[in-house]
Amino acid sequence: MELSNLRLEVMKFVGQKIDYFVDEFLKPIDTNWQPTDFLPDSRNEDFLIQVKELRETAKDLPYDYIAVLIGDTITEEALPTYESWLIDVVGVDQVDEPNGWAKWVRAWTAEENRHGDLLNKFLYLSGRVNMRAMETSTQYLIADGFDIGTGRDPYRNFVYTSFQELATNISHRNTAKLAKEYGNTPLAKICGVIAADEMRHAKAYKTFISHIFEVDPSEMMLAFEDMMKKKIVMPAHFLRETGINMGQTFSHFSDAAQRLGVYTTYDYIEIMESLLKDWKIEGIQNLNDAGEKARDYLMALPSRLRRVAERTKIPNIEYQFSWIS
Numbered sequence: 633m634e635l636s637n638l639r640l641e642v643m644k645f646v647g648q649k650i651d652y653f654v655d656e657f658l659k660p661i662d663t664n665w666q667p668t669d670f671l672p673d674s675r676n677e678d679f680l681i682q683v684k685e686l687r688e689t690a691k692d693l694p695y696d697y698i699a700v701l702i703g704d705t706i707t708e709e710a711l712p713t714y715e716s717w718l719i720d721v722v723g724v725d726q727v728d729e730p731n732g733w734a735k736w737v738r739a740w741t742a743e744e745n746r747h748g749d750l751l752n753k754f755l756y757l758s759g760r761v762n763m764r765a766m767e768t769s770t771q772y773l774i775a776d777g778f779d780i781g782t783g784r785d786p787y788r789n790f791v792y793t794s795f796q797e798l799a800t801n802i803s804h805r806n807t808a809k810l811a812k813e814y815g816n817t818p819l820a821k822i823c824g825v826i827a828a829d830e831m832r833h834a835k836a837y838k839t840f841i842s843h844i845f846e847v848d849p850s851e852m853m854l855a856f857e858d859m860m861k862k863k864i865v866m867p868a869h870f871l872r873e874t875g876i877n878m879g880q881t882f883s884h885f886s887d888a889a890q891r892l893g894v895y896t897t898y899d900y901i902e903i904m905e906s907l908l909k910d911w912k913i914e915g916i917q918n919l920n921d922a923g924e925k926a927r928d929y930l931m932a933l934p935s936r937l938r939r940v941a942e943r944t945k946i947p948n949i950e951y952q953f954s955w956i957s
């Protein structure tokens with residue numbers, strides 16, 4: 633993809649605020665929560681008693697729910713894919729400008745790294761998971777990478793990350809809500825605290841896009857349109873298990889999430905609507921003809937998607953994941 637030098641200039645311009653972005657949207661490391669805050673401390677005398685309690689409360693979590701939690705964990709643990717992707721985006725340069733956008737990518741990664749870590753440890757202690765099968769899927773997913781349709785374009789990438797941080801906020805928020813309903817308060821806290829991180833991150837990426845809209849509205853609008861035309865794929869869309877084709881496990885994971893209401897087509901549409909509102913798409917000025925057309929497409933998209941969603945059924949087929957046994 634040929635990108636204009638304007639992209640680079642815009643990234644430089646918006647990137648002048650990196651320190652502000654890090655302070656505003658990320659938490660200071662020393663006082664930030666760490667996975668251990670939500671797990672039994674293995675130095676404690678009563679560690680084994682606490683683990684036993686954790687296993688007792690995990691016993692009754694439904695099959696689909698465990699499957700979704702595992703899929704969420706693997707998605708979080710494929711963080712190397714996301715960091716390496718972002719570091720390669722036009723305007724991000726860790727060699728010559730380590731304190732520019734690369735600084736943001738590193739600091740964001742450092743926060744994200746806690747998510748998979750915490751969920752993984754919880755699942756390990758829960759006694760519900762075939763950890764080896766899950767770890768195999770994680771290794772596959774990182775090895776397979778992803779194909780998100782952004783190229784190295786910062787505009788498309790920030791649309792993707794804005795969308796995805798909101799999507800993960802919703803799914804972790806819903807697993808927290810369900811954990812509470814199942815009477816599992818510690819797990820509700822775990823999912824809740826991750827969901828809160830995702831929301832802060834979403835605000836950051838949405839802010840980057842707002843800044844780009846101010847200086848390069850038509851190109852930004854076209855990038856947004858292009859991403860929505862392609863549809864935003866989930867970062868774990870290549871998810872698989874041993875003996876299963878690439879991507880096939882993902883569709884079973886996604887069906888389970890739809891059945892539970894953890895992440896549905898309607899959430900996708902609501903995210904789209906919230907982005908239109910947050911970026912004030914309707915009122916953006918100084919668009920060229922192509923930009924105006926892209927805006928028309930975007931504004932009409934949610935109701936079009938709703939019509940399609942009403943006709944789509946969620947498959948009810950039970951699937952046996954190798955992760956749970």
Ligand SMILES: [Fe+2]
Nearest residue numbers: 708744747800
């Ligand atoms: Fe995350």
Ligand SMILES: [Fe+2]
Nearest residue numbers: 797800830833
């Ligand atoms: Fe995230």
